[in-house]
Amino acid sequence: MEILMGVVALLGALCLFSLFSFKAPNGSAAMSGLADAAIATFLVEAIHKYVMGNLLGIGYLAEFGNMVGAMGGIAAATLVMLRMGVQPVYAIVTGLAMANLGILEGFIVGYLFSFATPLFKKYLPEGVDVILGVLTLAPLARLVGIFISPGLEVLMGTLASMITEATLLSPIAMGFLLGGLIKMVCTSPLSSMALTAMLGLTGLPMGIAAIACVGGSFTNGYIFHSLKLGKSSNTISVMLEPLTQAHIVTRNPVPIFMSNFIGGALAGVIAAYFGIxxxxxxxxxxxxxxxxxxxxxxxxxxxxxxxxxxxxxxxxGIIGHRLYIKLLAERIPLQHFANG
Incomplete structure (x- = not known):
């Protein structure tokens, strides 16, 4: 039951964010801003705080990484609003109001307030709109962020706990399921960095997710090369950062996601076995x-x-390639780009 609940929790989170990305107004742009925020904060924190700081003993970088990692809410609100075409001054002031709040709070506030900012320009004289807009947005954004924060912490904490408990009870099974699902998200237009950051995954579940993304890079490399999806530069790029090849991935989802689930699942089992x-x-x-x-x-x-x-x-990648060629290639042909 714990494993089932953990899987259901993860699938529920994936479905929610997928639905938002594809159906909500400007949902895809907002999710891109969230992914940018995860890179700008959690990537910097992961490398500078944990590797350069804690591991190599460079105190300045440890402190710097810790500081940047605490700015997820600021980065999320700002970058989501910028991605949605909001005037930079509004994006910055809303982002600053998210100080000491989480990345998910910043994401929600940034998305909601993106629809309010055009009203200032529409109904107020030029110049006055910016002054009143800044003075109004900042405290309102802060109030909304503080109001939704406790509920989000409980929700995300519960989801993370369910996934963690299921992983500890049956690491191999959850390594397979979690690794496969996270690698699919890593290659999709959604952001696996943003998803795992919002869930607050740590320990073995995060280790499985990380190694699944690493092992799945070779899945992507093989499937792009064997199916001739683009040039060699596309193959290298998708191995380093799958989102750079989203235009190819979204045109050929069946062979790529099928192979990614298999490769990520197998890599996740490896991570669970070694206790990463x-x-x-x-x-x-x-x-x-x-x-x-x-x-x-x-x-x-x-x-x-x-x-x-x-x-x-x-x-x-080999298994996914063969399954696609033997079972699905005739019914679901590849979509190639003339320029690779």
Missing amino acids: INDAPGSAAPIPGLLASIAFNEPHTLLMATVAAAIAGLVG
Whole structure:
């Protein structure tokens, strides 16, 4: 039951954000802003605080990474509003009002207030609109952020606890399921960094997510190369950062996501077997996932897990490729781009 509840919780979060991204007004732009915020804060925190600071002992970078990691709410509100075309001064003042609040609070406030800012320009004289807008937006945004924060903390904390408990009870099974699902999110237009950051995953679940993204890079490399999806530069890019090839991924979702689930699941099992942990929420991406994991695991254990996950990712790519060619290629043909 714990495993089932953990899987249901993860699927529920995925469905919610997918539905928002594709159906909400400007949902895709808002999710892109959220992904940008995760990169700007949690990626910097993961590398500088945990690797350069805690592991290598550079105190300044540890302090710097810790400071940046606490600005998720500011970054989310600002970047979501900018992505949605809001005037920069409104985006900045709303973002600053999110100080000491989480990335999810910033995301929600930034999205909601993006629809309010055009009203100032519409109904107020030029110049006055900016002054009154800034003086009005900041306290209102802060009030909304403070109001929704307790509920969001309980909700996200509950989801994270369910996933963590299920993973600890049955690490191999959850390694398979969690690894496969997170790798699919990592390759989709959604952001696995943002998802794991909002859930606040740490420990073994975050370790599985991180290594699944690393191993799944080899799945993507193989499937792009074998199906000739673009040029060699596209193959290299999708291995380093899948979102750079979203235009190809979204045109060929069946072979790519099918292969990603298999490769990510196998890599997730490897991570669970070796007991890889990661206490840097939001580092579920190929490069950050590997670098952040260095700070929390024995070097030889992480090296063996990474090599095994890479092999597992290749195996997943081979299996996915063969399944697609034998069963689905005629009914679901590939969509290639003339320029690669």
